[in-house]
Amino acid sequence: MITHLDAEVGRLMKVIAEEGLSEKTLFIFTSDNGPSYAGGSDSKFFGSAGSLRGLKGSLYEGGLRVPLIAHWPGTIPAGTASARVCAFQDFLPTLCSLTGIESPEGLDGIDLSGTLRGRPARLAQRPPLYWELGRHQALLHGRWKWVRQVSKQGAVQEELFDLEADPSEGTNLALEHPERLAAMRTLAQAQRSPSALFPSPFDEELASGDDSD
Numbered sequence: 001m002i003t004h005l006d007a008e009v010g011r012l013m014k015v016i017a018e019e020g021l022s023e024k025t026l027f028i029f030t031s032d033n034g035p036s037y038a039g040g041s042d043s044k045f046f047g048s049a050g051s052l053r054g055l056k057g058s059l060y061e062g063g064l065r066v067p068l069i070a071h072w073p074g075t076i077p078a079g080t081a082s083a084r085v086c087a088f089q090d091f092l093p094t095l096c097s098l099t100g101i102e103s104p105e106g107l108d109g110i111d112l113s114g115t116l117r118g119r120p121a122r123l124a125q126r127p128p129l130y131w132e133l134g135r136h137q138a139l140l141h142g143r144w145k146w147v148r149q150v151s152k153q154g155a156v157q158e159e160l161f162d163l164e165a166d167p168s169e170g171t172n173l174a175l176e177h178p179e180r181l182a183a184m185r186t187l188a189q190a191q192r193s194p195s196a197l198f199p200s201p202f203d204e205e206l207a208s209g210d211d212s213d
Contacts, residue, residue: 059138130191146184
């Protein structure tokens with residue numbers, strides 16, 4: 001599948017080059033989740049997540065953090081790399097900026113066009129990134145990552161990681177930084193709102209204003 005995908009992307013890029021459109025075309029290649037355990041994939045054998053914890057469906061970095069390749073001859077400096085944290089909600093404001101279209105109001109994403117053009121001075125502050133899946137929650141804010149899991153019996157487990165020092169999320173700092181833990185928990189609650197289409201076990205907490213464990 002990977003060989004086939006690689007060949008097809010190559011065919012597409014060749015046609016665009018033949019039409020003289022390479023410098024007018026931005027290619028973005030990424031994934032919506034970390035490496036999978038499904039479909040016969042042996043992510044453990046291949047070390048697909050590297051040193052990161054978790055796979056697809058996990059709210060640890062192995063399930064969330066993925067590479068992003070951007071190719072735009074004449075605009076994106078070749079051979080460069082950026083550690084800029086981004087997410088799919090950033091694509092709309094970024095593409096609006098690149099095409100000269102006013103970005104809609106009320107978006108959660110930020111404009112990454114400065115990053116693509118190699119202009120770090122223009123980087124906007126990264127708003128918190130929030131994830132929720134079943135009874136699991138996670139929040140990334142700066143260097144800090146908060147993970148909360150609630151069992152069906154109501155047992156709560158909270159973890160706090162310093163990703164700059166511990167990208168593998170091996171050391172839980174919740175007990176060492178109780179104020180930071182409480183701040184991250186409160187910030188996470190502010191990121192979410194109930195959905196009638198996708199009810200969550202956390203909706204009741206939001207309605208009651210209870211952000212304690």
